[in-house]
Amino acid sequence: MSYADQLTEKDLIQMYRWLVLIRAFEDRVCELWAKAGIMELPHGSQGQEAIAVGACYGLRREDQVLPSLRTRGAFFVKGIPTRVQMAGMFNKRTGAAEGRTSSHHMGDAGRGVLVGSGIIGASITVGVGAALAFRLQRKDHLVVNFFGDGAAQRGDFHEGLNFAGVFKLPVIFVLENNGFAEMTPVSKHFAGPDFACRAEGYGFPGIRLDGNDVLAVYDAVQTAAARARAGEGPTLLECVTYRQRGHCENNPIATCREMSEVEAWRARDPIARMRNDLLQRGIITGEHVATVDAEVGAEIEDAIAFAEESLPPAVDDLCKDVYAAESSELVVGRRS
């Protein structure tokens, strides 16, 4: 029996709710940005939500994920509250990092989001380092590292995969292949057959799968997680998907894509797909769908009100948390 087959109806409904919440959050953030309601330029993941939900659902709290600049869903599923995320979009002190950074760099190691990065690919080796730390601490936790097809062309990708392969580290590389790096199609930055086959060169499995199928992603990640926790090493998962909006909100999709291509992918939308599947299997009803939509809408409006009422960061806190206090270990190790 597959891992996905072992999910209960309650699990499936929860996964569906995450998908709806992430989409609604990002759509609302785009609206707010267009009306100058928030400053941060949204880089939406609309169309890619099944990857984050499938990958993060079932992880332990201690497992660390490193989201790409587009893996919004990882923050939700790992438990960062909607209010905190929205306050971050408003750069308020109740938000992540107390409003002093963009959401690209949001992290909460206590909940298992080590750190995000707006520098594409840079977090790959950081995640591998975290996996090495788990190994040295003799803990069977793991790391999930998210990045795009463009980021996979950087040296960090090869360095990170090579190191993880040599030391059989507990890390799952989740490549979100949405067909584009900013406006550059994959065909213009990669001549290989697929990204998954690169893993073979580093001595571990690489699998290409449908990233719009939340249960396929869940199954692949759980399989890779069992391998990682057993000390058998990393896995590369190339999740094929499509970004339904432009690279960011000042880059409308109609200006950089064939709309026939966009429409074809919208017809394969991961949320509609799961909804139809659950309806057909009798796990949810039309009434249930409406209830989820209403609950999610209320949760987002509550988060917006919370963010609007919150204070901006204090000027005196500008340099807070930028520098670590000097530790005695560093002093002892320093050469004179």
Ligand SMILES: Cc1ncc(C[n+]2csc(CCOP(=O)(O)OP(=O)(O)O)c2C)c(N)n1
């Ligand atoms: C090191 C670095 N180079 C360039 C950029 C500018 N940049 C931001 S996103 C992006 C494209 C990333 O493509 P991909 O990794 O495929 O992720 P996607 O945006 O498609 O999710 C680029 C080039 C950056 N943030 N960091």
